[in-house]
Amino acid sequence: MKDLRGKVAVVTGAASGIGLALARKFGAEGMRVVLADVEKDALQSAAQGLEADGVEALAVPTDVSQAEQVEALAQATLKAFDGIHVVCNNAGVFAGGVSWEAPLKDYEWLINVNLWGVIHGIRTFTPLMLERGEEGHxxxxxxxxxVTSMPFTGVYYMTKHAVLSMSETLYHELTLMGAKVGASVLCPELIATQIDQSDRNRPDALRSEGEAPTQHEVVMQAIHEGVKTGVPPEQIADRVVAAIRENRFYILADDAWRKTCEVRLEDIRLRRNPTFAPPVND
Ligand SMILES: NC(=O)c1ccc[n+]([C@@H]2O[C@H](COP(=O)([O-])OP(=O)(O)OC[C@H]3O[C@@H](n4cnc5c(N)ncnc54)[C@H](O)[C@@H]3O)[C@@H](O)[C@H]2O)c1
Structure with missing residues (x-):
């Protein structure tokens, strides 16, 4: 999909971080933008910011873990703009700690947002986009x-492995069917966002009482420090728009993570036990 001007983009998790940068970038490309997020005030100001820049924007409060809310998001998009061309299933949250101690509520919350959010996005938007017969992504x-596994972050990593697999499947299916709709998977490194404060949007019912799992504080502190010097989200938005234009599936970090990923693939290729190879910048 080369021409974005006048087309319609939907971004979930658009009130902050990568989602907000994507929404702004799409707006700057002349697209009409639908911003969806569970954090209502931040969502309203994000949409107002785009409008102040002359972008046609619509804010739709949405909890992506709820199928009917994602369906309502699609209907609100069609009603407002009569089109859906680019969909970013982007909302996500993080929690850390050793896997066997992580509370079930951590598993539920991360699977609900990171995985079910993407599932609902794919199930809702793909058929609508195919039906309309227009180019999309x-x-x-x-x-x-x-693309790797690290200790003390297993709940998050597991959800992201599942998103990668679902995305690859989506790509194969759309390609085999000769669809005009393309697919990409976005795999960023550490980005300067508010992901270290994901808990701000955790539903009360999924807040866990009792002790945090071992290594929880260490991991959260590491993420907190990491995002401070993370890559600006605007760079990720640039990568995404380039990938849409080039119809490129994998949008990967090109830094120390590349080696970590290659070591893991080599472990599998050689049938050797997993090597602990965290990303280290040269
Ligand atoms: N920041 C990083 O280092 C990094 C690295 C790799 C991948 N990611 C992924 O990028 C995506 C965006 O995260 P970010 O880093 O911009 O974090 P962020 O916290 O700045 O933004 C995430 C947004 O998602 C929203 N959200 C949370 N739960 C939601 C729900 N149930 N429904 C709808 N919206 C919800 C939040 O309100 C927030 O606005 C996530 O999927 C995350 O896993 C982030």
């Missing part, structure tokens, strides 16, 4: 966490 946000 679906981008699912995974992470470099999708």
């Amino acid at each position: 679906i981008i699912n946000t995974a992470s470099m966490a999708a």
Whole structure:
């Protein structure tokens, strides 16, 4: 899909971080933008910011873990703009800690947002886009966490592996069917966003009481420090738009994570046990 001007983009998790940068970038490309997020005030100001820049924007409060809310998002998009061309299933949250101690509520929350959010996005938007017969592109946000495994972050990594697999399947299916709709998976490295404060949007019912799992604080502190010097989200938005134009599936980090990913693939190729190879910048 080369020409974005006048087309319609839907971005989930658009009130902050990567989603907000994507919404702004699409707006700058002359697209009409639908912003969806569970954090209502931040969502309204994000949409107002785009409008102040002359972008046609619509804010739709949406919890992506709820199928009917994602369906309502699609209907609101069609009603407002009569089109859906680019969909970014991007909303996501993080929690850390050793896997066997991580509370079931952590598993539920991360699977609900990171995985069910993408599932609902794919199930809702793909048929609508195919029915309309126009060119389009679906981008699912995974992470470099999708192509390797690290200790004390297993719940998050697992959800991202699943998003990668679903996205690859989506790509195969759309390609085999000769669809005009393309697919990409976005796998960023550490980005300067508010992901270290994901808990701000955790539903009360999924807040866990009792002790945090071992290594929880260490991991959260590491993420907190990491995002401070993370890559600006605007760079990720540039990568996404380039990938849409080039119909490129994998949108990967090109830094130390590349080696980590290659070591893991080599472990599998050689049938050797997993090597602990965290990303290290040269
Ligand atoms: N920041 C990083 O280092 C990094 C790296 C790789 C992948 N990612 C992924 O990027 C995506 C965006 O995260 P970010 O880093 O911009 O974080 P962020 O916290 O800045 O933004 C995430 C947005 O998702 C929203 N959200 C949370 N739960 C939601 C729900 N149930 N329904 C709808 N919206 C919801 C939040 O309100 C927030 O606005 C996530 O999928 C994340 O896993 C981030």
